[in-house]
Structures are given as structure tokens and as C-alpha cells.
Amino acid sequence: MKTPGTPKNPRVPTPNICMKDGILLVDKPEGLSSAAVVARLKRKLGVKKIGHTGTLDPFATGVLLIAVGQATRISRFFLNGSKAYIARVALGIETDTYDCTGKPVASDSPEKASGITMDRIQEVVARFQGIQDQVPPAYSALKHKGVPLYKLARQGRAVEKPPRQIEIYDISAASLETSQHGLPEFHLSVACSGGTYIRSLAFDIGRALGCGAHLSGLVRTRSSQFELSQGLGLETLESMSSQEIETRIRPMAQCLDFLPGAVVDKKIAEKISYGQKLGPGQIDMTLGGDQNFEDLFYRVMDDTGRLVAIVQPGGPGQPYNYSCVFHP
Numbered sequence: 001m002k003t004p005g006t007p008k009n010p011r012v013p014t015p016n017i018c019m020k021d022g023i024l025l026v027d028k029p030e031g032l033s034s035a036a037v038v039a040r041l042k043r044k045l046g047v048k049k050i051g052h053t054g055t056l057d058p059f060a061t062g063v064l065l066i067a068v069g070q071a072t073r074i075s076r077f078f079l080n081g082s083k084a085y086i087a088r089v090a091l092g093i094e095t096d097t098y099d100c101t102g103k104p105v106a107s108d109s110p111e112k113a114s115g116i117t118m119d120r121i122q123e124v125v126a127r128f129q130g131i132q133d134q135v136p137p138a139y140s141a142l143k144h145k146g147v148p149l150y151k152l153a154r155q156g157r158a159v160e161k162p163p164r165q166i167e168i169y170d171i172s173a174a175s176l177e178t179s180q181h182g183l184p185e186f187h188l189s190v191a192c193s194g195g196t197y198i199r200s201l202a203f204d205i206g207r208a209l210g211c212g213a214h215l216s217g218l219v220r221t222r223s224s225q226f227e228l229s230q231g232l233g234l235e236t237l238e239s240m241s242s243q244e245i246e247t248r249i250r251p252m253a254q255c256l257d258f259l260p261g262a263v264v265d266k267k268i269a270e271k272i273s274y275g276q277k278l279g280p281g282q283i284d285m286t287l288g289g290d291q292n293f294e295d296l297f298y299r300v301m302d303d304t305g306r307l308v309a310i311v312q313p314g315g316p317g318q319p320y321n322y323s324c325v326f327h328p
Contacts, residue, residue, distance in 0.1 A: 020068065020251075021069035021071050021249075021251075021252055022069070022250045022252050022255060023053075023066065023067055023068070023071055023078075023249065023252070023255045024065075024066040024068055024237075024250075025064075025226050025230050025231040026041075026063075026237065027062060027064075027228060027234075028056050028061055028063075028220075028234065029061060029234055029235070030060070030061050031058060032058060033057075033058045034054075034064055035052075037234055038050055038051055040234065041066060041234075041237065044238055044242075045068065045242060045245065047068060047069060049069050049070070049072045050067065050072065051066070051067050051075060052075075053066075053078040054079050054194070056218075057101075057199075057218070058101075059099065060217075061218070061219050062085075062218075062219040062221060063223040063226055064220075064223075065078055065224070065226060070327075074252055074255070074310070077256060078224050079194060080193075080194035081223060081224030082169070082192065082193055082194065082222075082224065083193075083194060083196065083220060083223055084190065084220070084221045085188075085189070085190045085198055085219065085221060086187060086188070086190075086218075086219045087187070087189075087201075087217060087218045087219075088185055088216045088218070089185065089186055089188050089202045089205060089206070089213050090179055090213060090215075091113040091183060091184040091185065091206065091212070091213050092107060092108050092109075092112075092113030093107045093108075093183065094106040094107070094203065094212040094214055095214045097137065098137045098197075098199035098203040098214055098215060099199045099202075099214055099216070100214060100215065100216045107212065108211045108212050112210075113183065113184050113211045114184055116209055117176075118176045118186070121173045121209065122172070124205060124208045124209050125171055125172065127208065128171055128201065128205065129169075130167065130168060132168070133165055134164060134165075134196065134200050135163050135200060136197055137199050137200050137203070164195060166192060166193050166195055166196040167193040168190060168192050168193075168196070169191040169192060169193070170191040171188070171189065171191075172188075172189050173187065173189075174187050175187040179216060183216075185216060188202070191222075199214075199215045202214060202215040203215075225257075232248065251306070251307070252326070253299055253301050253306065256299050256307070261301060262299075262300055263302070263303060264282075264283060264300055264302060265302075266302065266303070269302040269308050272300065272309045272322075273325065275322065275325060277319040277320075278311070278319055279320075280313070280317060280319070280320070297323060298310065298313075298320075307326050308325070308326060309326060310322075310323040310324045
């Protein structure tokens, strides 16, 4: 018998099982969107705040950085970080999405595509190294007036975004062979700046070869300083206890070790937690006189190594500006 006043279906709040803030490195499986990976880990960990730091397409695999808890506030520092990939590029067919999930929109004769040699591919691929402008694919998560481009493209209203400057740090081609679909296919290794679309790169290489091409496979092997070998598969993570997963979450201060930093005492850390102004002399960091202050970010840590804040200098002799303040 129910106690008077008891709701018919009392809702038990989801426990916040994993309390550690930081970055979890996942080896994303094929066939799942990045958002689906986040949703499954959110259920597993029972956390309110969780997100990824850079989308991988559903057909792609590899490094997916998952920000847990307060680390969602540092995602932007990884979005534009450098990336590395191993891709497969199939010759002879272009698709509307520039990859293997799209519909063929143009094809060349099998003889022409098959007649392209590895030497010719390597010669063309080498031209793509360096700083260049790249047009993002119409099927992408970029937005036009608040709507993702892929949604507009599916409605037959494809929007072409203006070219964006990217940089290919290193690129090479190898292993020309016949794919399971009978197309000439080669492996492409790429190290590049954030914001580079490997699908667009495959499309542009196909155009330069004169036979058309599309991306037929993709593995992200590195994102910022994180390597694929450091990650765990989604199923492996889901089979682990929350305590085991917590040991795999990297602390925020460690993840941002590419930013200069300083350690402050308990008194200063407390001032920061209250959002009180900090003068240049209160944090022991040397600022070069010719640096652009707007582009500088510093980690501030307490004596335990916990990330207390990310600050920006306000200019010579000016107080620091808070970018993020993190609470214990």
C-alpha cells in the first residue's frame, strides 16, 4: 500500500558517479556518431556535463577526446589543435558527401582511373603540403544562419562556405591497390591543422589527378598531443567500473600542458575562486614585451596541481582577465 503523498512513479536522480574533471581518450568505433558516443558515456558515468572536442564522422574511427565535467569549458583549446590521420582514397568516383557514405555524382572510365600510377599520385599529393585555402564540404556540421550545412544539403539547398585557410604539415601516399568495390585505392597519411576536412582533401586530390576521388576510410591517429595508442574502445570503457574509468580521465592541468602556467598558494587560489582581481605581481609569469596579449592564455594551478583558472593578461601593468575559473 502506498504512503499518502508518495508520487506514483518516483524518479530517482541519476547519481554523479564520476566526479573527476578532465579528458577521456576514446577510440571511436565505426558506425557511431560522435554525439552517440557522448550519450553512451554520459549514461555510463552518470555525469551532467560531458561533450566531445571535435567531431569524427560516423564511418571514421580513432581518437575522440571526451571532456568530462568542468573540462567541457576547455574544449575550445583542442578544437583547433593539430590532427593526424590515416585515410583511404578511392579513385574514379566522386560523391556528394566526398566520402563513401554519399551518392555518386560523377565517375570516370575504369581504364583512366586504373592507369594512374603511384608515382603520379605521390607527385600530386606532395603539392598539397603547406598553407592553403580549402572549401569545406556541403555535407558538414558547419552552420549557415544557425542551421548545419548537412541538413540544408539534404533538403536540396546546399550552401558553399567560403574557403578557409588550413595547413598541411606533412602528407604522403602509399599502397596503391584495388578496393573491395573494384576501384583503385591508396593510403594517405596526413598531419594537419585543426579545421582541415580530409574529405575535401580527397576530393581535391581526385580533381588534381583528373579522375575524381572520394574518401573511402578514415582513422584519426592523433588529436592535439593525444595519440590513438593511449585510448580505449567504447565497449571496453562500458565494461569497466566507474572507478576504473576515472583512472583513465586525464586532469585538466595536464591536458593543457602546452599552455604556460604558474602555481599559486592557497590564499591566491581562494581569491581566484571568488573572482577577485589579480595584479601581474600576484602570479609569477614573465610576459614578453612584444607579445599579443589577446592571444595569451595561462594555466593557474594550486599547490596540489589542480587547475584553478585560465587567465589572460590585461596588458602591461594591468590585472589578469579570467577566461575560466574552476571550483573544487
